[in-house]
Amino acid sequence: MNYLEQSFSVKFDYKIYFTSSLFELGNPLLADFFKGRPSAALRKIFFVIDGGVTEKHPNLQEAIKTYFNQCQEVQLVPEIRIVPGGEASKNDTALFEQLVEAVNVYGIDRHSYIAAIGGGAVLDLVGYAAAVSHRGIKHIRIPTTVLSQNDSGIGVKNGINYKGKKNFLGTFAPPVAVFNDDRFLETLNDRDYRSGISEAIKVALIKDPEFFYWIEAHTAALAARDPESMNYLIRRCAKLHLDHIAGDDPFETGSARPLDFGHWSAHKLEQLSNFTVLHGEAVAMGIALDSVYSFLTGLLSEEKALRILQVLSALNFSISDPIIQIKDSGSAILKGLAEFQEHLGGLLTITLLTDIGSGKEVHEMDHQQLINASAYIAGFTKENTALNSIRHES
Amino acid sequence: MNYLEQSFSVKFDYKIYFTSSLFELGNPLLADFFKGRPSAALRKIFFVIDGGVTEKHPNLQEAIKTYFNQCQEVQLVPEIRIVPGGEASKNDTALFEQLVEAVNVYGIDRHSYIAAIGGGAVLDLVGYAAAVSHRGIKHIRIPTTVLSQNDSGIGVKNGINYKGKKNFLGTFAPPVAVFNDDRFLETLNDRDYRSGISEAIKVALIKDPEFFYWIEAHTAALAARDPESMNYLIRRCAKLHLDHIAGDDPFETGSARPLDFGHWSAHKLEQLSNFTVLHGEAVAMGIALDSVYSFLTGLLSEEKALRILQVLSALNFSISDPIIQIKDSGSAILKGLAEFQEHLGGLLTITLLTDIGSGKEVHEMDHQQLINASAYIAGFTKENTALNSIRHES
CATH class of the missing domain: 1.20.1090.10 (Dehydroquinate synthase-like - alpha domain)
Known part of the structure; x- marks a missing residue:
């Protein structure tokens, strides 16, 4: 038989960090993470947050801005995006399209990062948008629920629903890091x-x-x-x-x-x-x-x-x-x-x-x-x- | 520092077959390919063909139907989809959505196949739809141009354009096989x-x-x-x-x-x-x-x-x-x-x-x-x- 054979392995590795108050100025974890990944290119970071989280943590956006004022390794894009929490975020294709549009508007490239803060559904939505934009923008997950911290948020899958079918669109795309912050658990019902x-x-x-x-x-x-x-x-x-x-x-x-x-x-x-x-x-x-x-x-x-x-x-x-x-x-x-x-x-x-x-x-x-x-x-x-x-x- | 470390490799392998007249009944290559991948599950195959190819090869659809009448390893879905050839196919998001819809309508699952026949642009479009549907349906490429047979069609990338930006949406997703049929080259201008x-x-x-x-x-x-x-x-x-x-x-x-x-x-x-x-x-x-x-x-x-x-x-x-x-x-x-x-x-x-x-x-x-x-x-x-x-x- 007349053929050429292609065979290769792709290595994936990432860490799941356990911390408290990730965006507190005294907490060097996130800044150190970026310092440990130096780059000649300008890198940006785009945050997408679960609306259920910002409701319970009204100062979170401000804390992120203050943190990245100090951490000059990456450049925070001007907008922090809030999306509805829960399964609703995966049912609405417009939310996905708006994330892709943001990647375009803010010039977020493959050296840059999209970080998601929220429950499993929001992580799935943002992870999918990150995975398919420019064939994969580096993705950071910051899960805020018990379920996402111990299971859905630390794995390699993402996805959105389509015509009522769960995870009809999605990919396998490991994040570059996961940060489990136990302070988010305190405000869960x-x-x-x-x-x-x-x-x-x-x-x-x-x-x-x-x-x-x-x-x-x-x-x-x-x-x-x-x-x-x-x-x-x-x-x-x-x-x-x-x-x-x-x-x-x-x-x-x-x-x-x-x-x-x-x-x-x-x-x-x-x-x-x-x-x-x-x-x-x-x-x-x-x-x-x-x-x-x-x-x-x-x-x-x-x-x-x-x-x-x-x-x-x-x-x-x-x-x-x-x-x-x-x-x-x-x-x-x-x-x-x-x-x-x-x-x-x-x-x-x-x-x-x-x-x-x-x-x-x-x-x-x-x-x-x-x-x-x-x-x-x-x-x-x-x-x-x-x-x-x-x-x-x- | 308090963390867990995740590390794994994913192995990808596929063959690029060289043949003439892939869908001729006397050519066992494709049938043998499926026989070599036995499965307990029912597998379907959905063909998407470049309109530029069907124009030059008006009997192609009929030949595919006849071939899969003989090859019972997989079930040909009732429709063979024709999409416009060239870069236009990557600019029209509706084409992507219609492919995803077909995956839904025909119940094409992760054990099933989507095969694309055409130039690099059509392969990119179909490859992307296959890659994100159900987090990845098995994808077969049958490139029909010199460029796609020697370069774009044998690799691991797919994608569509978005707001005029080339390959703005896409993934890295190796096909399960590529079939280079030199008879398609004869009809190129x-x-x-x-x-x-x-x-x-x-x-x-x-x-x-x-x-x-x-x-x-x-x-x-x-x-x-x-x-x-x-x-x-x-x-x-x-x-x-x-x-x-x-x-x-x-x-x-x-x-x-x-x-x-x-x-x-x-x-x-x-x-x-x-x-x-x-x-x-x-x-x-x-x-x-x-x-x-x-x-x-x-x-x-x-x-x-x-x-x-x-x-x-x-x-x-x-x-x-x-x-x-x-x-x-x-x-x-x-x-x-x-x-x-x-x-x-x-x-x-x-x-x-x-x-x-x-x-x-x-x-x-x-x-x-x-x-x-x-x-x-x-x-x-x-x-x-x-x-x-x-x-x-x-």
Whole structure:
């Protein structure tokens, strides 16, 4: 056969820094980062901030301007852009186009930086705009939620939605750095704070039994928003995600997706709730469902399944919400299984549990057993609530 | 300092196949390619073809349908999309959006393929749509011009224009395979056929003196469209480009761009001519300019500079067109130097020649010497034309 063969590897590396008050003048971390990347070319930096963050941190823009007055390594462009937070930012193509337009207007080139401050959705939007402008402008992520600091904000994916389809447009494009600032977590409401914990539980269940038992032992501290416990959780969860990305198939060319444990129903649930249920809340419900399914199909012991349900309950996740309940084979949630299969390209691959910390891939799920699993969770919750009432009374 | 470090490499490999009549039923190459990539999932293939190609090859769509009736490894989607050829296809964002819409309508997932048949512009458009849909659908390139078969179609870049800025949106995304079918070259007009040769001269001048002397010895055969000579030229040029991409900095994170030899003025020239001058024609003029500039600034011998001009002339490139002439310091071409500098991010880097096959980077160009070089080329052409007239007369 007559051919030439092309083969090369591209190396990617970046650091995830943990800090407090990133833009405080006394904090040299960000300035040092730019000093460590000298360049003969003039470099600019364009900040895009989640509107939910500026609302809680009204002085943030001023702090950034003051910081870059001191840090002359890069030139702050005249505008700091604010975009709406949450999934809405990924649904509105105009926001993407306006970012590209800003790259054009401010002359932001491949030596320059676009920094995003916000939750996972805003990071996804800005990351995508950065990735495709000039075939990739250097991108800095400053995640502000538990979920984005331990999972979505530290990885290599970006994307926006298209015609209601999640992440229909996007790329794999590693950032040049991630800065996790724990002060942003203080202003999260309880739902946002808690919902990020479910991805930590998920990755612990698949990969790290010790971590799961640590979470089990710290549910009270986490529920009470103990900063030290949360910092530990985020860092360990981030490490597990990073190792997974680096170790296996960073740009997901294959079909195996163990980190999607608990996610097939979660995706559907988010959609059914019109995104009023947060991603992390939906994942908690999905973990409960697939853990009990693992028990009912003989893969996992009942004791382990119950420990998982107890951890989720202790963190106040509403795992038996009517919206996740599968009453019969016509349930809307079950349609999520077919959609997930389509999303994977025809071959269904679901990760279940054989133990705390050990996953196993299966290629079909039994609808009746899913109905049974849903009923089991409803029963557990009822009992547990009753138990809690007794405890509270005593 | 408190951080986690992420580091991984992503391996990319693909083959560039050389063939004749790719879609002839007796040609097993494409069918074998898919057989060699078995999959449990149903895979689809969506073809997008350059309108300039279907015009010359009216039976192409039918041939593709017949071929995939026999090849059951992948399922041809019901539509074969035709898009306008040439730079126009990259200027119209609607074409990009319609491709993304087709991905949605036909349910083309990450296990499926989008194949593009056409010149470099169409490959760039389709490659970009494939790269960002579902974070990357497998992309097959079937380049149909000399330029795309030896250079633009075999590499890792894609892109579309935005607000008149070339490749403003794009990514680095290697294809899964490239099929160079030499039958497509037969129907090219002389300008398109010839213009692709200038990129071969360029890469030879920078990297491969033997190849330059081979071209010099084969100008008559190439001008006469001898297929064997052209196949050799394409393959050797493709190999040099592939080696360059693999060896150095595949996704161009640094500033060095030796393959941009002769391109700073070519880009400007294309724009000034409103793209009536073809890219390859503009590159030929740019090569002439920077080669003579290399001689006038003492880097290159006059004999070598003259040999370059003679090769370009023998291939009928119009290297002293009034549009490239630099009469004074107010010349529009000189503005291209500033624009190229801006494009590179502030630090000008230009490759000049120290010998046939050897480049050297410089960071400034003298306007007066560029004016002198332009006058030198005009003089050479005049003399050469006079010489040719004498020869023709004799």
